[in-house]
Amino acid sequence: MNAKAHTNLQLDAASFRAIADLAYRESGLTLVEEKATMIQSRLRQRLRALGLSNFQDYCTLIGSDDGHTERRHLISALTTNVSHFFRESHHFETLATVLENRLPHLRAGGTMRIWSAGCSNGQEAVSALITLLEHAPEVANLDLRILGTDIDPKVVAFARAGVYPDRLMGGVSDALRAKYFTNANTADGEAEYATNEMIRRMIRFNELNLLGQWPMARPFDLILCRNVVIYFDAQTQAALWPRFRKVLKSDGLLFLGHSERISDPARFGFDCTGPTTYAPLA
Ligand SMILES: C[S@@+](CC[C@H](N)C(=O)[O-])C[C@H]1O[C@@H](n2cnc3c(N)ncnc32)[C@H](O)[C@@H]1O
Structure with a gap:
């Protein structure tokens, strides 16, 4: 699949729900639907890395017994890591x-x-x-x-x-x-x-x-x-x-x-x- 096809990958509602449920269960992160576009763009990189052509296949992977490594990548992609020195001094x-x-x-x-x-x-x-x-x-x-x-x-x-x-x-x-x-x-x-x-x-x-x-x-x-x-x-x-x-x-x-x-x-x-x-x- 070429890069253009990847940028066309759409996060459908059922996949969003499956990802949000898993993120909540595994890490407590609450993903709201308003953030779906941001989540889609972060996860497209994971689909690209895995050579997957749709979010349904991605959900099958993260829901499987073999999906342990990818579940870690998923949580990593979903976390917001902004920080700075002496924040809230x-x-x-x-x-x-x-x-x-x-x-x-x-x-x-x-x-x-x-x-x-x-x-x-x-x-x-x-x-x-x-x-x-x-x-x-x-x-x-x-x-x-x-x-x-x-x-x-x-x-x-x-x-x-x-x-x-x-x-x-x-x-x-x-x-x-x-x-x-x-x-x-x-x-x-x-x-x-x-x-x-x-x-x-x-x-x-x-x-x-x-x-x-x-x-x-x-x-x-x-x-x-x-x-x-x-x-x-x-x-x-x-x-x-x-x-x-x-x-x-x-x-x-x-x-x-x-x-x-x-x-x-x-x-x-x-x-x-x-x-x-x-x-x-x-
Ligand atoms: C916005 S950063 C805050 C960093 C720092 N505490 C600060 O205030 O600058 C939030 C961090 O919480 C981590 N985090 C989110 N869910 C977590 C969980 N269930 N267990 C441990 N860390 C988690 C994220 O990976 C992220 O690095």
């Missing part, structure tokens, strides 16, 4: 206060654990760590670690590589860039910056579906789950809040994105302590 100011309270514990050999849940390409986790290092450089030698997780294997691989093209470096001042990044390469005329060894040592990135099992053994001091649940319906969100509550320390905090809320937080064991900031109720 008020949370990073709060983070510096959290660290201030935790420093005596850390200095006494204690731990501090942070989870960037739905971390996309890692900018959120890196921003959190830079904030902490700027506030107290000694944390580089204390037991502080950040975990970044995402359902999309592509962004997890990107975050692990830690190499950011110039266009993704917005929000990072020249001084911070010089301190925490090294000049990697120039790709297609654009400079690239790699996170330095210290950043890589203190952050781990893993694939994790928020709807699946969470293998983490120890509770977190802070969870950032920002601009993720906006793609979930109320039922999926409501199922997540108690799970976050369970893996947060009793004096921990949960940060959500600017347009996300826990409605009736007390019902889920949370108190809203600041803008999109939640603390477990005693």
Whole structure:
């Protein structure tokens, strides 16, 4: 099939429904019909890669036992991965206060654990760590670690590589860039910056579906789950809040994105302590 024929591929209503149902079941993503054109254009690339000539065949593949790999590609194609460094900066100011309270514990050999849940390409986790290092450089030698997780294997691989093209470096001042990044390469005329060894040592990135099992053994001091649940319906969100509550320390905090809320937080064991900031109720 030639390229023109591929651009003519139409996502019919039944295929849209099958894809939307699967995305919801597998990842919690709620696909609305208004987004069908965007979804069609993203998935045409998958059909092209597979040499398929219609969406019905694509649905047969993703619905089959052999469709596991393609289901991962599908979720990856459907996720929205936009992020940037120091996004919603008020949370990073709060983070510096959290660290201030935790420093005596850390200095006494204690731990501090942070989870960037739905971390996309890692900018959120890196921003959190830079904030902490700027506030107290000694944390580089204390037991502080950040975990970044995402359902999309592509962004997890990107975050692990830690190499950011110039266009993704917005929000990072020249001084911070010089301190925490090294000049990697120039790709297609654009400079690239790699996170330095210290950043890589203190952050781990893993694939994790928020709807699946969470293998983490120890509770977190802070969870950032920002601009993720906006793609979930109320039922999926409501199922997540108690799970976050369970893996947060009793004096921990949960940060959500600017347009996300826990409605009736007390019902889920949370108190809203600041803008999109939640603390477990005693
Ligand atoms: C818009 S990005 C937000 C990135 C970052 N937290 C921020 O605020 O800049 C949303 C991320 O959530 C991830 N995501 C969506 N559904 C998920 C799920 N069920 N489990 C884990 N991550 C998910 C997407 O892959 C995407 O990278």
